[in-house]
Structure formats: C-alpha cells, structure tokens
Amino acid sequence: MTTKSVWMHIGAGSFHRAHQAWYLHRLREQGDDAWSIALGNVRSDAAALLERLAVQQGKYVLETVTPDGEREWETITSIRRILPWDSELSALVAQGAAPETRIIAFTVTEAGYYLTPDHELDLTQVDIQADLRGDACTLYGALTRILHQRMAQGGAPVTLLSCDNLRHNGGRFRHGFLAFLAEKGEQPLAQWVRDNTTSPDTMVDRITPRPTPDVAQRVKEATGFDDGAAVMGESFIQWVIEDDFIAGRPALEKVGVEMVDSVLPWEEAKIRILNATHSCIAWAGTLVGYDYIDESTRQPQIQQMAREYITRDVIPSLTPSPLDLADYRDVVLARFANPWIRDTNQRVAADGLSKIPGMVTPTLIERLRAGHTPEATAVLPALFFLFLERWAQDALPWTYQDGVIQPEALRQRLTGSDPLGSYLRDPALFGELAQDRTFHKLVAHTVARLETWIEQHQPVSG
Secondary structure (H helix, E strand, O other): OOOOEEEEEEOOOHHHHHOHHHHHHHHHHOOOOOEEEEEEOOOHHHHHHHHHHHHOOOOEEEEEEOOOOOEEEEEEOOEEEEOOOOOOOHHHHHHHHOOOEEEEEEOOOHHHHOEOOOOOEOOOOHHHHHHHOOOOOOHHHHHHHHHHHHHHOOOOOEEEEEOOOOOOHHHHHHHHHHHHHHHHOOHHHHHHHHHHEEOOOEEEEOOOOOOOHHHHHHHHHHHOOOOOOOEEEEOOOEEEEEOOOOOOOOOHHHHOOEEEOOOHHHHHHHHHHHHHHHHHHHHHHHHOOOOEHHHHHOOHHHHHHHHHHHHHHHHHHHOOOOOOHHHHHHHHHHHHOOOOOOOEHHHHHOOHHHHHHHHHHHHHHHHHHOOOOOHHHHHHHHHHHHHHHHHHOOOOOOOOOOOOOOHHHHHHHHOOOOHHHHHHOOHHHHHHHHHOHHHHHHHHHHHHHHHHHHHHOOOOOO
C-alpha cells in the first residue's frame, strides 16, 4: 500500500479553497489520491469556519462564474483533515511535524510576511516582536513551533510553499524566516531549515470574493447541500510553480499547473498588471462612491486610468517578455468587469500599505531611472493617499483592513500640517523615492488633478 502524503495548508480563507484545494481535488477526480490537504489557521479568525468544515468532513461547494454569467458548482473533496484552532496551535504543530506531511503551504496575504520595501524582516512590527518573545501570531512564529517539533521527531525534509501575491514569494519568505530565526537565536533550527527545506516561488491567480449569503443560497438551490462553507470565484484560474520540491509533490502538471524553472515573467506581469491595477480600481471606485470592482472598472475614467498605467509604464518596464502583455492587460480588465463576481472594493482595497511598496514602487523607480516621467503610475500612490486621507477622517463607507497598519501613528501623520509630504517621505512605502523631489512634485500634481476629478464626479449608489 502506497504511503499517503499530506499537504498541510496554513490559511483557511476563500482563496486557498477556490485555488490550491481545487487543483488537488481535480487530481483526486482523476483517480490520484496520493495527496490530501490538512487545513488550519494561525489566528482565531477562521475558527468558526474550521468548525463548519469539520462538521462537513472538509467538503464544501465551489461556485464558479464566467463573464457571461454561466455558473457551475463542484463539491471539493481534497481537504481530508481539519486542524482546529487553539492558542497553542497544537493541531498545526502535530500535523506539521508528522513525517507524512511533505509540503507546508500558506496563504497569509502580502502583509503577513512583514517585510520592508528592501525585503528585510520588519522587526518594528508588534506581531513580530511578540513572536520573538515566544508567541505564535505570525507565520514565522507558527513555523518556528512546527519545525522545532518536526526536528525533534527526526526531521524529515519538507517543502515550505508560499501561495501569496508577493514578488519572489518563496525566496523572500525564506529570507524573512531565516532572519526571524537569527533574531530569535535559533541557530540549530535555522541550519535545519537551510538543509531540509526548499521554498519554491509561485504565481497564483483566481479572483475570489468574500462569500456572501447568496452564494450558500444558490449552492443549496443547485445541489441541495446546505453548505456552511460555500465559496465562489471566477472561472479563470492559473498557477505557475518553480519545480523545487524537496520531499515530493502532487502531479500538479496533470491538472493544468505550469511547473517551470523560473516564475519571474508570469509573476511580474501578474503583480504589476493584475494586482496593482485591481487595487487602483478599488481605491478610485471607492473615492467616487462605488462599492464593487466590476462597476468601478466599467466607469470610463477609471478604466482609462488603469489602462494607461499598464500601457504607458508597465508594459515598457516588462518588455521583452515571453507573454503577450497587451493581451494579458485586456484579459485582466475584462475579468475585472465581470458583473457576476460582485467582488467588493473593500476586499481589494485592503493591505495598501504593503501593496504600494511591493506592487507599485518598483515601476515608479524603473521608469524614473530610465529617464521617463511615470505620470500614469503616479496615479496609484495619489489615489491611495486620497483614500488614506478619507480613512483618517473616518469618511470611508466601510472599515479599511491592513495587516501592517499602526492606526494612531498613521492618523497623526495624515492629519498633521503636511500630510502629503509625510506620506511621500515614508521610505516604507517608496524606498529611494522618499527623498526624490521630482517624484514628490509629480504625485502632488497628480493628487490635485484627482481631487478635482473626485469633486466633479457625481456620487453614485453602489
């Protein structure tokens, strides 16, 4: 009898269940049941969801919808074990230490890596400081506990797999984790990690909104299943992975995953063209009164902002590329305009303090270094500034969520005598541009222009 292998996944949110879990489910549908998922979470915010999944033996329905509104429903069966949350992460630690666990993967969002614009671990973060003292409220603290136990039980090699929208996610996660272990004085564990783990880079893509009650209602009508953990996403899906697994892997290439030597071209196109543009549309749409990504995208002036950013600055920065970048741009904007997804500006606008340095600043720097004025890209930090101003004034229509926000300090800066200057001089957001007068002047001009646009735009109902 073949020994079964476990893919332990940290992060029980919608994206994993609509993406990685779907691919492993498709393998099982082909008759390959060598791998299954054990699902858990570092924080307590998914405890109720994990309980619902446990009642359903890990099964749930994924609803997908095409741009034409065609819906399909599929019962996902790849999650075979639910790891209940407790403050000691005891189930995660036990499963992560087990020899049959050959991959530990995670979706913690960009903010969950706690990196500075220079891609170093941000030791000033409160959560990082807590974990250095022995807590486990970040990925690094949780993995320290898990891999300590794994090492103590014999230390079988394991792949540590990032599935987030972070450029060079495998390498940068690994650098951050080893820096955390060094700061914590965990030299034996750090050496074990170097010798017994790999961290492949990946690119993941599927728009997955937070499920609303109508998703479960449609699932029940279509399947008869009263699903407490239903999830929905667009029909489009993509996954590109650097093929560097130290302890074996599922045969993902059989279900459409692209296994490659380097994910860089796909990664850069996705982060700059899809992710940055998504946030641009969310911030702009919010500022003029829209609630949803699709309606924001269909607003001509917002679509023009997004299209010009990609066409004038991103495509030149990424050329030459093995991808047809103009075609990719058009596909992305068409996906954003899908009226059936109903993805909210609130979800996509989140974590801007990590998205600006990770997704936008590199294009600004490259265009300025090349002697070009990145007028189209300057729209993005200008929009985010205006968005943050409204956050500081409690004038947003919903609660803004950001994993690295320090609310009191940020609010003080944004309500001071020079809020825009304070924003632009922040090296955590803009790196070397924080002291660049040309950049400051460009964004100030763009902010003034956008303020006029917002004032002239009649509020709309979402």
